[in-house]
Amino acid sequence: MVKLRQILNTISQQNCFLCSAKADGTTCLCQDCLGGLPPAPSPSCLQCGASATNQTCGQCLKHKPFYDETHARFSYAYPVDTIIQHYKYHHALYLHHTLAGLLQEKVMDATVDIIIPMPLHPSRLKERGFNQSLEIAKVIAKQHNITLDSTSCTRIKDTPPQSSLAPKERIKNMKDAFDCQATFTDMHIALIDDVMTTGASLNALAKTLKEAGASKISCYVIARTA
Numbered sequence: 051m052v053k054l055r056q057i058l059n060t061i062s063q064q065n066c067f068l069c070s071a072k073a074d075g076t077t078c079l080c081q082d083c084l085g086g087l088p089p090a091p092s093p094s095c096l097q098c099g100a101s102a103t104n105q106t107c108g109q110c111l112k113h114k115p116f117y118d119e120t121h122a123r124f125s126y127a128y129p130v131d132t133i134i135q136h137y138k139y140h141h142a143l144y145l146h147h148t149l150a151g152l153l154q155e156k157v158m159d160a161t162v163d164i165i166i167p168m169p170l171h172p173s174r175l176k177e178r179g180f181n182q183s184l185e186i187a188k189v190i191a192k193q194h195n196i197t198l199d200s201t202s203c204t205r206i207k208d209t210p211p212q213s214s215l216a217p218k219e220r221i222k223n224m225k226d227a228f229d230c231q232a233t234f235t236d237m238h239i240a241l242i243d244d245v246m247t248t249g250a251s252l253n254a255l256a257k258t259l260k261e262a263g264a265s266k267i268s269c270y271v272i273a274r275t276a
């Protein structure tokens with residue numbers, strides 16, 4: 051059944067995912083729909099990417115995150131939210147090239163040593179069949195010729211979906227969620243995730259990586275809530 055759906059998805063990708071007009075060839079969207087995607091919050095906090103008038107938002111000043119900067123491509127609003135949800139929950143794997151292509155337009159800092167996608171807990175991976183962030187990270191790592199490391203960090207805590215929790219609970223939920231089996235002494239790491247909401251998951255992962263020696267962590271996300 052999944053296979054059939056994947057085949058149908060592949061066939062339909064010549065047409066725009068959103069409006070069925072002819073897609074532009076390299077993505078699953080037409081030029082009009084591409085131009086209408088909601089831009090990332092701006093002006094925004096350099097550290098967490100949230101909408102802010104100062105370089106560092108009040109939240110980051112109060113609780114300094116472990117990651118150093120955030121690059122978001124879009125705002126998490128219609129139709130980007132629909133595309134991402136479809137990609138994640140409807141096996142629309144063909145959308146990963148479109149999403150990766152769009153994220154790629156965010157120039158990756160030349161000092162990035164390694165790319166790490168947000169790990170999924172094994173039980174969530176089994177349920178979904180693929181790690182949405184890993185699929186996007188693979189394309190970006192190849193394009194930029196940067197090493198991809200999807201095995202050193204694992205998610206050891208099977209947490210309830212962050213979207214079901216209040217912001218304070220999200221932080222508690224993520225405590226000790228990750229384990230890292232490698233050292234990243236003085237490395238600049240780019241973390242890839244699909245959606246950033248409060249940043250609690252990225253922050254927990256960044257903390258683990260800083261403890262493993264990383265000197266700088268940059269988050270690259272497809273979409274950021276304002």
Ligand SMILES: [Zn+2]
Nearest residue numbers: 066069080083
């Ligand atoms: Zn369209």
Ligand SMILES: [Zn+2]
Nearest residue numbers: 095098107110
């Ligand atoms: Zn901030």
